[in-house]
Amino acid sequence: NSNSMSGNNNTSGNGNRPEWLQQYDLNGKIGEGTYGLVFLARIKSNRSKSIAIKKFKQSKDGDGVSPTAIREIMLLREINHENVVRLVNVHINHADMSLYLAFDYAEHDLYEIIRHHRDKVNQSINQYTIKSLLWQLLNGLNYLHSNWIVHRDLKPSNILVMGEGEEHGVVKIADFGLARIYQSPLKALSDNGVVVTIWYRAPELLLGAKHYTSAVDMWAVGCIFAELLTLKPLFQGQEVKGTPNPFQLDQLDKIFKVLGHPTQEKWPTLVNLPHWQADVQQIQGRKYDNAGLYSVVHLSPKNPAYDLLSKMLEYDPRKRITAAQALEHEYFRMEPLPGRNALVPPLPGEKVVNYPNRPVDTTTDFEGTISLQPSQPASSGNAVSGGMPGPHVMTTRSVP
Numbered sequence: 001n002s003n004s005m006s007g008n009n010n011t012s013g014n015g016n017r018p019e020w021l022q023q024y025d026l027n028g029k030i031g032e033g034t035y036g037l038v039f040l041a042r043i044k045s046n047r048s049k050s051i052a053i054k055k056f057k058q059s060k061d062g063d064g065v066s067p068t069a070i071r072e073i074m075l076l077r078e079i080n081h082e083n084v085v086r087l088v089n090v091h092i093n094h095a096d097m098s099l100y101l102a103f104d105y106a107e108h109d110l111y112e113i114i115r116h117h118r119d120k121v122n123q124s125i126n127q128y129t130i131k132s133l134l135w136q137l138l139n140g141l142n143y144l145h146s147n148w149i150v151h152r153d154l155k156p157s158n159i160l161v162m163g164e165g166e167e168h169g170v171v172k173i174a175d176f177g178l179a180r181i182y183q184s185p186l187k188a189l190s191d192n193g194v195v196v197t198i199w200y201r202a203p204e205l206l207l208g209a210k211h212y213t214s215a216v217d218m219w220a221v222g223c224i225f226a227e228l229l230t231l232k233p234l235f236q237g238q239e240v241k242g243t244p245n246p247f248q249l250d251q252l253d254k255i256f257k258v259l260g261h262p263t264q265e266k267w268p269t270l271v272n273l274p275h276w277q278a279d280v281q282q283i284q285g286r287k288y289d290n291a292g293l294y295s296v297v298h299l300s301p302k303n304p305a306y307d308l309l310s311k312m313l314e315y316d317p318r319k320r321i322t323a324a325q326a327l328e329h330e331y332f333r334m335e336p337l338p339g340r341n342a343l344v345p346p347l348p349g350e351k352v353v354n355y356p357n358r359p360v361d362t363t364t365d366f367e368g369t370i371s372l373q374p375s376q377p378a379s380s381g382n383a384v385s386g387g388m389p390g391p392h393v394m395t396t397r398s399v400p
């Protein structure tokens, strides 16, 4: 990576833009959050390359650069994989201590691709595209898990897909980290109106498990795989506001309705989970008639796709298939084989679907001011609620 913590803030040319920015043509804002703003830019010397520039601005009473940004830099600078978002530059503008992260820009994401097929073209995603998207997602995830990184918030909007250009149709796993805002421990998530999607959350987390393991990401991949097949979220519970990590009976109910009740012989460690004990009468009291995953995803139980999906949606996290095992599954050895460009079907003549490009807001200029939440003093670095934003780097203690 050409990471450079260049501090040169001598500005020349257009306005008060720091020199490092001169290499880019800025198009406009493509994202906004409590962390900062994200702008789309093109590299002047290679206009086919688009860059996403994430701008953190130091809060007024802050003491240096935001710890969240530091965490993101420290993690991403170590990462180098085709199917994971790439941090290409880091800059600090010493004039106002604003920090800029430059990423390879991805035009699409799975949330928008699924919505486009459901609401616009009203047709299912072709099997080659589904298999290629899934293979690349598992490939990137296998790399992260092999490096002791658990994503913890995999969902369609965090799975990017490159648009036109030499990486067309390549999947990049990202983490916009919107929901895990670095808040004071007691501040409920809903205070800043951020709604957390828990539709992809593994049952062990919903039942209060304390440690994230890589298996939580594989559950999310199962939910995403089913959603690529049906264009509908598999376990669509209520949108959750309020204090982070409340007991989510409604979400568990959605899971049990499809997969049936977990049992002790299926999941021996289930009884040790906090909420299972505390709320056993609420959960166990309900009866679930014969559920059936195959009827929800319209796959025959003999179809390798169904076999792989059911292994991703295994209740017991220790029995759940790993990314490495999934990549070896029969599903990826049968026609159509997965490819690097997931957006171009292999059969000539098959209708290629063109996805809309991300809207760019050209009214906000790059100096746009943003209001960051006050950053935490160092002492309470490990905020309890909602946890630290971004992925979880596993220590040797938590068994994957």
Ligand SMILES: Cc1ccc(-n2nc(C(C)(C)C)cc2NC(=O)NCCN2CCOCC2)cc1
Pocket: 031, 038, 052, 054, 068, 069, 071, 072, 073, 075, 076, 079, 084, 085, 103, 104, 105, 106, 149, 150, 151, 173, 174, 175, 176, 177, 389, 390, 391
């Ligand atoms: C505190 C913290 C927050 C996020 C991360 N993080 N982690 C990841 C992994 C490696 C797990 C996929 C990616 C990111 N950051 C972004 O994706 N950032 C978004 C990059 N986007 C910006 C818009 O354009 C596309 C790339 C780490 C730590």
